[in-house]
Amino acid sequence: MKTLVFFLEEPSAKEMLEGVLPRFLPNNVTPKYIVFQGKQDLEKKIESRLRGWNKPESYFVVMRDQDAGNCSDIKNNLAKKCQEARKSEVLIRIACRELESFYLGDLLAVEAGLDITGLSNNQKRRPYRSPDVLCNKPAETLIKITKNRYQKMSGSRAIGPHLSLNNSNCSHSFNMLIRGITKLLNLT
Numbered sequence: 001m002k003t004l005v006f007f008l009e010e011p012s013a014k015e016m017l018e019g020v021l022p023r024f025l026p027n028n029v030t031p032k033y034i035v036f037q038g039k040q041d042l043e044k045k046i047e048s049r050l051r052g053w054n055k056p057e058s059y060f061v062v063m064r065d066q067d068a069g070n071c072s073d074i075k076n077n078l079a080k081k082c083q084e085a086r087k088s089e090v091l092i093r094i095a096c097r098e099l100e101s102f103y104l105g106d107l108l109a110v111e112a113g114l115d116i117t118g119l120s121n122n123q124k125r126r127p128y129r130s131p132d133v134l135c136n137k138p139a140e141t142l143i144k145i146t147k148n149r150y151q152k153m154s155g156s157r158a159i160g161p162h163l164s165l166n167n168s169n170c171s172h173s174f175n176m177l178i179r180g181i182t183k184l185l186n187l188t
Contacts, residue, residue: 004025046082065099097138
């Protein structure tokens with residue numbers, strides 16, 4: 001039995017993943033979520049948490065938001081902490097800007113999850129066609145276009161099961177997360 005361990009910046013990422021992962025993980029892979037109290041907490045504790053993990057056949061995914069930081073710097077810093085913990089098989093994924101970019105990249109999933117109609121008609125318009133680079137404040141944008149129906153926890157829980165896994169999501173960082181997990185576990 002394999003364990004796929006997620007180190008997450010926030011609880012809403014766990015809610016989203018719980019809707020996504022059962023749709024493509026095989027039965028012999030069990031996800032485990034370690035949720036931190038924000039990105040500073042994640043970066044402060046990740047090295048000791050990784051070093052202390054000793055369960056065989058464990059694979060690790062570190063996921064956090066980019067926010068206003070430099071994506072390469074964030075990823076390099078996290079990779080350094082993972083190397084210092086002596087864990088080589090760690091997938092590091094940065095949600096470009098915020099987790100909500102994943103949702104803005106699949107407005108059909110937002111419609112289905114929040115029971116709203118008409119949003120997906122905007123998918124080819126700015127900023128939804130490339131939310132990772134075009135949308136400065138994805139969470140605020142999502143709240144606005146859903147007329148306050150999107151809430152971080154409940155929205156992530158509702159939208160996650162509907163996110164497309166076939167590379168049609170306009171969020172490149174979401175697609176890279178799915179591809180990375182698939183490659184990490186040799187599911188291809």
